[in-house]
Amino acid sequence: MAFSQPQPVAQAAAQSRAAHGTREPLSRAERTLAVFGYFATVYKRTWRGSVIARFLSPLFFMLSMGIGLGHLVNSRAGGVDGLPYLQFVVPAIVATQTMWVAMGESTYQVLGYIKWNMGYHAMLASPMGVRDVLRGHFLAIATQLVFATSVFMVVAALFGGFSSWGALWCLPIAVLTGMAFVTPIFAFTARQEGDDGFNILFRWVMTPLMLFSGTFFPIAQLPGWMQPIAWVTPLWHGVESCRMVSTGTVSWGLLAAHLAVLLAYAAVGWWLAERSFARRLVP
Amino acid sequence: MGRVSSYDQAGNDDAVLLRATGLTKRFGDFTAVDSIDFAVRKGECFGFLGPNGAGKSSTMRMVGCVSPVTSGELRLFGLDPATDGPAIRARLGSCPQRDTLDEELTVAENLWVYGRYFGLSRKEVRSRAAELLDFAQLSDRAGDRVEPLSGGMKRRLTIARSLINSPEVLLLDEPTTGLDPQARHVLWDRLFRLKRSGVTLVLTTHYMDEAEQLCDRLVVMDHGRIVAEGSPRELIEEYSTREVLELRFDADDHKTYAEQVAGIGERVEVLPDRLLVYTDNGDEAAAKVHAAGIEPLSSLVRRSTLEDVFLHLTGRSLVD
Numbered sequence: 019m020a021f022s023q024p025q026p027v028a029q030a031a032a033q034s035r036a037a038h039g040t041r042e043p044l045s046r047a048e049r050t051l052a053v054f055g056y057f058a059t060v061y062k063r064t065w066r067g068s069v070i071a072r073f074l075s076p077l078f079f080m081l082s083m084g085i086g087l088g089h090l091v092n093s094r095a096g097g098v099d100g101l102p103y104l105q106f107v108v109p110a111i112v113a114t115q116t117m118w119v120a121m122g123e124s125t126y127q128v129l130g131y132i133k134w135n136m137g138y139h140a141m142l143a144s145p146m147g148v149r150d151v152l153r154g155h156f157l158a159i160a161t162q163l164v165f166a167t168s169v170f171m172v173v174a175a176l177f178g179g180f181s182s183w184g185a186l187w188c189l190p191i192a193v194l195t196g197m198a199f200v201t202p203i204f205a206f207t208a209r210q211e212g213d214d215g216f217n218i219l220f221r222w223v224m225t226p227l228m229l230f231s232g233t234f235f236p237i238a239q240l241p242g243w244m245q246p247i248a249w250v251t252p253l254w255h256g257v258e259s260c261r262m263v264s265t266g267t268v269s270w271g272l273l274a275a276h277l278a279v280l281l282a283y284a285a286v287g288w289w290l291a292e293r294s295f296a297r298r299l300v301p
Numbered sequence: 302m303g304r305v306s307s308y309d310q311a312g313n314d315d316a317v318l319l320r321a322t323g324l325t326k327r328f329g330d331f332t333a334v335d336s337i338d339f340a341v342r343k344g345e346c347f348g349f350l351g352p353n354g355a356g357k358s359s360t361m362r363m364v365g366c367v368s369p370v371t372s373g374e375l376r377l378f379g380l381d382p383a384t385d386g387p388a389i390r391a392r393l394g395s396c397p398q399r400d401t402l403d404e405e406l407t408v409a410e411n412l413w414v415y416g417r418y419f420g421l422s423r424k425e426v427r428s429r430a431a432e433l434l435d436f437a438q439l440s441d442r443a444g445d446r447v448e449p450l451s452g453g454m455k456r457r458l459t460i461a462r463s464l465i466n467s468p469e470v471l472l473l474d475e476p477t478t479g480l481d482p483q484a485r486h487v488l489w490d491r492l493f494r495l496k497r498s499g500v501t502l503v504l505t506t507h508y509m510d511e512a513e514q515l516c517d518r519l520v521v522m523d524h525g526r527i528v529a530e531g532s533p534r535e536l537i538e539e540y541s542t543r544e545v546l547e548l549r550f551d552a553d554d555h556k557t558y559a560e561q562v563a564g565i566g567e568r569v570e571v572l573p574d575r576l577l578v579y580t581d582n583g584d585e586a587a588a589k590v591h592a593a594g595i596e597p598l599s600s601l602v603r604r605s606t607l608e609d610v611f612l613h614l615t616g617r618s619l620v621d
Contacts, residue, residue, distance in 0.1 A: 036429065041391040044420040059406060059414050140401035142367050144418035144466075148318040149352040190469045278346040300367055301328065 047211045048152075049146055053154020054161075056141070061162070072122070072166045073173075076115040080174055083234055098236065101181075101265060108179030109264040110233040112171060112188045113256035116196030119166050121224055123159045124203035125216045132208060138299055147297045152288070156200065163196040164189065172275050185264035191277070195256030201287025208294035227253045255279045307352040316343045318470055318501055319364065323373035324361045333359040335525035336373060341470070346391045346492075346502040350356060350512045350607060351522035352617065357505035358398060360522075361474045364503065369602045380555070392417060394468030394500075396572075400459045404448035408439055412462055429465055437461035437491065453484025456492065464495075471495065473504040475512060489514055507605035521607075523615045533607055540613050541605035544568055544583035548576040548590065548597040558595070565589045570612055577609070 035041045044052070061068075088103030098106040131137040141151050167189055174180065206215065230240060231253040237245050248254040255276040262268045262276075319341040326334040334356040341347040349357040361367035366382040367388050375382055377389045402411050409430055416426030429563055432439045437457040447455065455556060456476065476492070477485040492515060506512050512519050513533045521529040521536070531534055546566065550558050560572045566580035580586040583602030583604060591598065612618060 034425060035391070035423065036465075038392075038469055041466075043388065043391075043557070049419055053340070055417050056403075056414045059410055060403070063405060093545075129360060136397075136399065136401040137403060140415065140420060141398065143365060143390065143393075143395035143397070143401075143417070143463075145391045145420070146418050147387060164331070207411065240510070300369065 044145055046150075049150040050153045050157060052142060053146060053151055054157050056137070057155060057158035061158070068122075068162075069166070069169065071079045072115070072119060073119065073169055076170050077109050077173060079111050079114075080104075080108060080177065080179065082295070084088065084111075084179065085177070087234075104177070104179055105181050105265065107234060108174045108177075109185065109188055109260040110257040112174070112192050112264075113260045114168060114228055114253065115170060115194045115235050116163055116167060116256070117199050117224060117227065117253055118193045119163055120159070120196045120199035120203060122219065123162060124200050124256060125219065126213065127215065128204055128207045129210060130154075138295075142299060148299060149292060151299075152204070152291055152295060155204075156197070156288070159200050160193055161195060163193045167192045167196075180264050182264060182266040184266050184268070185258055187263035188260045190258060191259045191263065191280075194277065194280045195252060195259075198256070198283035198287070199293050200250040201284050202285075205287055205290035208291065208298045222237075227251055232257050252280055252283045314400065317341065318343050318378060319503065321364075321373065322375075324360070324363065324375055324522070325372045326363060326368065327371045332525055334363070337520075337522075337525075337527045337528070339520055339527065343469075343501055344496075344499055345517045346496050346504070346515050348503075348512045348516035348519035350507070350516075350519050350520055350611070350614075351505075351510065352507055352611075355522040356525035357507075357522055358474055359525075360426060360470055361503070361505055365393060365472050366390050367395075391491055392469050394463035394466065394471040396459050396463045396473045396476060397469065397548045398431075398478065400455050402447050402455060402458060402462070405446065406446050407446055408434065408450070408458055409443040411458060412465055415462045415476055415610060416465040421466065426465070433461040433464055436464075436494075442445050443559070451484070453480050453487060456480060456484070456488060456535075458487070458490065464500075468500065470501045470503060473502065475505055475507070477506075477508065485511075509611065512607055517555075521611060521614060523611075523617075528614045529610065536607060537605045541609040542579040543581045543605060544602040545578060545605055545609060546578040546583045546586045546590070547599075547601040547603065548578065549574065549599045550576070551599050558597075561593070561595050562590055565593070570619070577612070579605075579609070 028212055033042065084107045086103040087168060088107065091097060091103040138151055142148070171188060173187070174187070203219070206219070210216070229239070230244060231248050235253065237248045240248070259273055259276045262273055317340045321339050323336045323338065324334060325332065337360070338376060341361065349360060351357050359368065362378070363370050363382070366386040370382065378392060380389050382389055406414070412430035412433060413423070413426050416429060417423070421429070430451055431440070433596050434443050437460060439454060439458060439461065442450065442454065447458065449539065450458070460476070473492070480488065484621070489511070497555055503517070504515065516533060518530070518532050520527045529540060531539065548558070548562065555571050555574070559569050561580060562569055562576060566578040566586045568579050570577040570579070580587050587600050587602060587611050590597070608618070
């Protein structure tokens with residue numbers, strides 16, 4: 019898991035930014051990568067623990083639901099609409115695990131940088147602004163999502179979880195699904211004083227979403243009044259998109275609508291996060 | 302120490318790097334900083350002295366361009382923080398009241414990461430970090446995690462980090478609060494060296510000895526306002542007497558004794574545990590107290606300090 023920071027271009031020609039007087043401003047890319055560089059340094063120390071923790075949960079779900087329960091479903095009902103249960107559930111787990119990664123990265127960690135070790139304050143004392151801090155941190159989390167999703171997908175593929183090469187599209191869709199959770203949760207976290215709100219988020223938002231967003235069974239099995247709840251939350255859209263591309267049954271209009279909802283969550287969340295960060299960090 | 306000491310001394314030494322006019326900060330209905338004026342010249346050490354809640358940190362956060370000005374004018378290097386915050390911060394060093402180090406990373410990593418925020422190349426960051434760790438007397442801990450370091454070491458690391466961009470003005474918010482006396486002296490020594498190398502220092506403190514040791518000029522703040530301004534010596538001359546006679550009595554309330562010693566010395570201040578008699582000659586005043594038949598448990602003659610200035614200006618002690 020090597021994170022490397024690109025070398026600035028034409029460094030030799032430029033005057034040092036440690037020389038007194040007016041300093042050459044940093045480009046947006048430089049600012050984003052400087053913040054990303056911090057998180058990369060942190061991950062270099064902690065990735066072993068987090069990769070194993072993140073990888074094991076989806077693996078257990080895949081083994082118990084996909085293979086254990088799947089055996090029952092396949093023998094009694096012939097799979098889900100003819101699809102072997104493992105191939106039904108694996109793309110959905112790909113989308114769902116991003117929600118857990120998002121929770122892990124956007125709650126206690128973020129409150130820590132705001133309140134406890136005040137890492138954001140350290141950044142904001144430098145030329146970095148709130149937008150740079152968010153951009154760099156989101157990039158770091160997106161990178162984590164890429165790694166976590168890739169590792170799981172490789173293992174799931176070895177177990178026969180995918181039936182077509184279209185499944186590769188699950189990776190970008192999963193990252194987008196994760197970001198649709200990350201940015202609104204950032205905005206939420208920046209308004210918390212303690213961790214009480216996180217318990218509510220875990221118990222009353224994340225767990226129900228995992229159970230009722232079509233991960234383990236089609237939402238058509240739910241009572242009619244519950245289905246609209248799945249429609250307005252991001253996870254179902256991620257699950258459906260991943261399932262479509264990996265089973266090769268893509269309905270383009272529907273896929274575009276799902277992705278549009280995910281993009282909207284990520285974009286509105288980003289906007290809200292900028293607002294709550296500015297209010298909290300540079301009062 | 303190469304780069305730190307190679308500060309460019311040329312140019313106009315009286316240049317004002319920092320100027321505030323009518324500077325005000327409000328949080329809702331609460332006015333933290335109430336229309337203050339001050340100017341900091343290149344190369345000096347300028348202090349804000351005052352008790353907790355006087356508005357020092359709010360002022361420092363505005364000066365550090367991490368808190369917007371509510372009203373009034375603030376200029377650093379001639380630039381306005383509202384429009385040129387990043388350009389100003391690129392030239393500042395900031396040492397906040399609470400250390401904002403990443404304790405999970407190593408000492409050196411904290412510096413490397415921070416240097417990148419200022420756009421320094423990785424090569425430059427590494428060479429500057431090595432010099433600064435030497436300056437902060439932390440070279441032998443470079444590869445260690447920050448978490449187990451002592452409070453004084455973390456503070457020195459925070460200061461080293463704030464110097465990574467070779468700042469022209471270094472902001473220090475309560476630099477030695479929470480440190481033991483020995484660690485404070487080590488830190489003061491480092492700050493003296495910085496000042497001698499030409500770095501302009503702006504600091505807040507509620508320790509009068511720190512202000513006396515470090516500051517060329519300071520303002521005394523109380524309730525968001527500046528109540529006095531000058532060098533430590535000027536302030537003591539203007540607002541206090543040369544000496545102070547401290548009298549302790551065997552009493553819960555020292556007020557009754559204040560009436561007895563009234564007239565001896567220029568004025569008397571009553572503290573919960575002692576009386577302070579302000580006079581130009583402490584021994585003479587002590588003799589008068591004795592001659593009047595008043596018998597304190599103990600008496601002590603000392604020189605006036607900024608603590609006395611503050612007591613006189615506000616009627617309260619600095620450290621509650």
